[in-house]
Amino acid sequence: MTMTYEQAAHTHTGDGLPVPFGVAGTGLHLPPAIVTNEELTRNLRTSQEWITTRTGIRERRRLAPELATSDMCVAAARPALEAARLDPSELDAVIVASYTADQPLPSTSVIVKNALGATRALAMDVAQAACASGIHAVLQAAHLLQNPSITTVLVIGADCASRVIRPTDRTGGVFFGDAAAAAILTSAETPGAGLLSYDIGSQLSYAVQIPGGGSRLPTTAETLALGKQYVSMDGPAVWDTATTRLPQSITGATRRAGLLPTEIDHYFFHQANINILTETLRRLDIPADRAPITLDRLGNTGAAGLFTALHETASAGGLRPGDTYILCGIGAGWHWGTLCMRQP
Structure with a gap:
């Protein structure tokens, strides 16, 4: 239909949601391993010209095989907390947006919460909206912040697409990269x-x-x-x-x-x-x-x-x-x- x-x-x-809030800090984690277009052309049926013309991508990151999505989440969250001048114990909620969870159970957000030491935070995952999961996560955070008992929410977008791409896939192999980025949303007094x-x-x-x-x-x-x-x-x-x-x-x-x-x-x-x-x-x-x-x-x-x-x-x-x-x-x-x- x-x-x-x-x-x-x-x-x-x-007029929007009644309780105002804003971005108090952000953080980013990029795996150190870089895969250039030239490297991809050695194993895939493609060319550097095709990749840059069709996608605009010159290079992408790949997560080390011994690490998982939650490791990137934690590494992105720490500089966001520092930028917001917050301790993990002050977080009211941790929301992880990702379609590449560490494993089916337990949830990635609980793993991240534990690693950060965000002892009193709600832990929530937004998963199957794929690349739009970050939108859903921020919308969820915005509504949580309408509750007077919730004033600080950590939202993390992270994906390790290299784990779900067929090695010989000419399309997926050139498009996707691994990364995590975080934003801390806090309630404010600005109408x-x-x-x-x-x-x-x-x-x-x-x-x-x-x-x-x-x-x-x-x-x-x-x-x-x-x-x-x-x-x-x-x-x-x-x-x-x-x-x-x-x-x-x-x-x-x-x-x-x-x-x-x-x-x-x-x-x-x-x-x-x-x-x-x-x-x-x-x-x-x-x-x-x-x-x-x-x-x-x-x-x-x-x-x-x-x-x-x-x-x-x-x-x-x-x-x-x-x-x-x-x-x-x-x-x-x-x-x-x-x-x-x-x-x-």
Whole structure:
């Protein structure tokens, strides 16, 4: 069944959430191992020109085999805590957005909470919205912060895509990188700050999927031999959906905040593909310098992507009091969403 955009999207209209909040600190962790385009061409049927033209990516990171997603989460969280001048014991909640959990059980957020020493924090995972999980995680944090007993939330986006990419996959092998980035959201006293509006949508699609390992197709020797544990991706479907849904979602969210897309100070996108981002900005007439790009040197880092862009601006002092900003992404499922925010 084909749904209209209005049927597929859920929106928040009005003056935003009543309790203001903002970004108090950010952090980033990049595995030290770098894989360049030139290295990939040795083993994949591709060229450096094809990779840079189609994706905008020059290099990406790979996590060491003895480490897991939670290790990257902890390494990204520590500088975020330092930037916010907080001790882990002061955290009220830890939310991890990732589709590459350490293992099915226990949850990655509990592992991270324990490693940080965030003894009293709620531990929550946002997983199967894939690259859009970061949007869902921040929306969840925003609503938690409406509770007077919750004033500090650590949100981490992290993915280790190299563990779910078939080694010979010409498409997945060039797109994806491993990384983690974190943001600490704290309640504030500035009226009108925090979440102004949002536009969240979904529509079932198997164009991007990991078919094996769940209750429908449990892991067996046969599924492993067939590579069902790896990501499969329909590139043209990703392009068509992303370049349609993202402009619609941004337009809807900004309109409900009483703003135009061109009036927003910063755009922090899921770092999927340079051509998707360029086309989205073009359709909305948004200057490119308002949307920091990290995918050229990090690749598509899944749920971490929008947080890497946020960190690049925030850590350089570019996210100023009163600035408006957009968090926007799309992931497998399909899930997509836009949050319109104001920094206190």
